[in-house]
Amino acid sequence: SYVLTQPPSVSEAPGGTARITCEGNNIGGLGVHWYQQKPGQAPVLVVSDDSDRPLGIPERFSGTNSGNTATLTISRVEAGDEADYYCQVWDSDSDHWVFGGGTKVTVL
Amino acid sequence: ELQLVESGGGLVQPGGSLRLSCEASGFTSNAYWMQWVRQAPGKGLVWVSRIHNDGSSANYADPVKGRFTMSRDNAKNTVYLHMNSLRVEDTAMYYCARDLWGYDSFDMWGLGTMVTVSS
Numbered sequence: 001s002y003v004l005t006q007p008p009s010v011s012e013a014p015g016g017t018a019r020i021t022c023e024g025n026n027i028g029g030l031g032v033h034w035y036q037q038k039p040g041q042a043p044v045l046v047v048s049d050d051s052d053r054p055l056g057i058p059e060r061f062s063g064t065n066s067g068n069t070a071t072l073t074i075s076r077v078e079a080g081d082e083a084d085y086y087c088q089v090w091d092s093d094s095d096h097w098v099f100g101g102g103t104k105v106t107v108l
Numbered sequence: 109e110l111q112l113v114e115s116g117g118g119l120v121q122p123g124g125s126l127r128l129s130c131e132a133s134g135f136t137s138n139a140y141w142m143q144w145v146r147q148a149p150g151k152g153l154v155w156v157s158r159i160h161n162d163g164s165s166a167n168y169a170d171p172v173k174g175r176f177t178m179s180r181d182n183a184k185n186t187v188y189l190h191m192n193s194l195r196v197e198d199t200a201m202y203y204c205a206r207d208l209w210g211y212d213s214f215d216m217w218g219l220g221t222m223v224t225v226s227s
Contacts (some may be wrong), residue, residue: 001170033213035153042203042220043145043153048213086153090211095167097143097155 002091004100011106018074020103022087025068032070033088034063036081037102043086047072074105082107110134110216112204117221120194128189128221130204138162138182141210144189146200147220156202158210159187171197194225 005023012018022032032050035043045054047063050070060075074081087100116128130142144156157178159166166178175194180187187204201222205214 031211035214037153042217043214044217045213045215048215054215084152088153088213092211096169097145097158099145099153099155102152 001094001096002089002098004087004089004098006085006087006100006103008101009104009106011108012074012077013108014077014079016077018077018081018105020072020074020085020087020105022070022072022100023068024070024089027068027070027089028066030065030089032063032065034061034072035086035088036083037086038083046085077105077107079107081105112206112216112218114202114204114218114221117202117223119224119226121227122194122196122225124194124225125190125192126194126223128191128202128204128223130187130189130218132185132187132206137180137185137187137206140206140208141212142178142180142187143205143207143214144178145203145205145214145217146198146223147203148197148200151200154200157189158207160210191223194223196225199223199225 034047036046037043046061050065051063084102086102114130143158157168159178163180177190201220203220205217
């Protein structure tokens with residue numbers, strides 16, 4: 001089955017840039033979605049199809065996807081961005097959705 | 109108001125059964141595939157199952173295949189997750205979510221319902 005690997009944690013100072021990676025075999029050929037989950041809350045979609053932002057998501061959130069790595073970038077990091085972030089792809093070989101293990105973003 | 113509301117969670121003994129519900133409001137749920145995703149305490153998101161717009165087909169993650177069944181009643185704008193032979197490792201918050209094409213992003217999630225399997 002398809003596996004997505006994320007770093008367990010990423011830290012960044014306010015105003016800096018946080019980058020969260022999601023690694024998978026030839027992930028560049030798949031559409032990657034990213035979700036933000038704050039403690040005690042349901043996940044929220046922040047980037048779809050590699051780089052599209054849903055309505056209401058700040059431009060500070062952006063995504064790229066190429067080769068074996070997809071990346072979610074949070075620019076001008078704010079305290080309110082502290083959360084767990086998950087990447088997701090559709091594995092058509094198994095007809096299963098796959099989530100990465102999640103990355104905890106800490107704002108220093 | 110656009111929302112998904114889950115219900116039906118609770119405490120159940122190992123080997124027991126439970127039926128979760130997810131009611132959609134503010135939109136026509138039969139335009140969407142619907143999904144169940146679970147999250148064990150302190151752990152990450154894990155996809156559980158999905159069902160076609162018209163209920164004609166469903167897919168399941170390997171750990172629940174053969175024990176869980178997803179269904180929907182579009183007249184009631186509600187999807188269900190029938191869970192049998194529950195195990196301690198099924199303990200989790202269960203979220204429902206919608207997905208337009210079956211392979212699209214989950215653009216709306218419910219708040220979840222907690223299932224605890226324990227003796």
